[in-house]
Amino acid sequence: MRVRLLLILLLIISVESFHAQIGLPEDIKIGVKLPMKSEYLHEERSVWVSLPEGYEQSTKTTYPVIYVLDAENNFNYLSTVYQYLSKEPFGVLPQAILVAIANTDRTRDLTPTNTSKEMSFSGKKQVMFAGSGGNATFMKFIKDELFPAIEKKYRSNGYKVLVGHSFGGLAAINNLLSEPLFNAYIANDPSLWWDKELLIKKTETSKDDFKNIKFYLAQANNAEARNVKDDEHEIAIGKFKNLLEQQKLKNLQWKYGFYQSDDHGTVPLPGNNDGLRYIFRSYKWNFRDAMKNTALINQHYQEFSKDMNHTFKPTELFFKKIIDIAKERSSAESVKELEQLKKEYYP
Structure with a gap:
């Protein structure tokens, strides 16, 4: 009995000594999740927010806001990368608030028209994208509900950037061509094949003036990854790039990047890094x-x-x-x- 008590006492002392050496664990926080009820979408949405270093102490400073689609995929890495690149006073980007929107029905929210596509999986045909075409309503949610909520809760200076990938890139370009709500856009490997290249046709006939809007287009090396050359995805992006080179979008400030070492799934990381550096390129100084x-x-x-x-x-x-x-x-x-x-x- 005495031996058992002695062993228990030694164990307690060892545990306390271990805690004394390394200390108690403390969470590392990169942001918060905000629930938000949308009357337009008839559902509750989750918005993920990352604030810049010193936000709570700097009570008078206002910041640009980077709006990011597909929060589940993009929030963790982008909030960390952005904070690193905007670290005062050495940063190459201005400090900013990141607001990422989590998905409920991604295809519905990010596609501009209702159209389905029959695809074959393991020899079986399946109808895809049947619930598509809700992007106009989703953008109303952003314009009339999300913008006011963010600007009421946080100190925004009014400059807004939209970041999208794949269908998110499609949504970004659709907003650029329809009703630009943002000062700048990043479209990573956008799905411009959508609905028989709908947005390509819209670009060809555009008469609008895009003065003072910045745009970055990132394209992945999908041909190598999929061992397929000139599929509809790459063809559509190539057509859009050609239209930009022909200045079909009048006065748009734009840049293109091709990522030899990245496929559709990995291109957002280098694309967003280069895109944000392009948008804020004049910020870098000594x-x-x-x-x-x-x-x-x-x-x-x-x-x-x-x-x-x-x-x-x-x-x-x-x-x-x-x-x-x-x-x-x-x-x-x-x-x-x-x-x-x-x-x-x-x-």
Whole structure:
């Protein structure tokens, strides 16, 4: 009995010693899930939100919002990558709020028309996409319900980007051609074959002016992955790219990327990285020069705002971090000038 009690006591001491060495576990959080009732869609939706570093402490800073389709596939990696690339004051992207929309009926929400397609699986024919064609209603949900809810709850500066992949890329291009709700778009390997290349035809006849809208088109190397050349997916994207080169979408600022090492399933990661860098390309600068000449901060953000056709300001976190660096590396006069400029932006 005494031996058993001694063993139990030793076990307790060992466990307590182990906890003392490594500490108690603590969750690492990258975002929150918000339930949202939609009157347009007649259902509850889940919206996943990631806030930039310092959001809670920076009570006056406003941010662009990156809206992401297919939250289940894209939220975890994109929120982490974006936070890394926008880390103040070294970031190549501006700090932003990420809002990702989880699916309930993906085909319904992301396709512009109701059309079915008969496909063969293991020798058996099956009708696909019978419930398609609800994209117009889905975009009403985004415009009239999601936008107001996000702008009420979070500090948005009004600049919006839409990120989509496959059917999500189709939905992004459909909105661009129909009623642009966003300042910029990223379409990763979009399903432009949909409904006999409906959006290709719409692009061919477009008379609209897309001035001040930015667009990034990413294409995967599906021919190699599927061992199939020139299938309808690749043909449709090629036609759309040719129309962009012919400037069928007047004044649209666009760029194309082909990803030799990626197929349809993996292209969103490099496509979103390059697409966001393209959209915010004028944001990158050498902030270290500003510690010697604070006038460069105003100059940079004025030039960036002009390129984006939207007002952007340095964040409160930017000033906090650059002032801390200046205290270690620059003169007292530089620190004083930076602190004064911060008060001008954030009285």
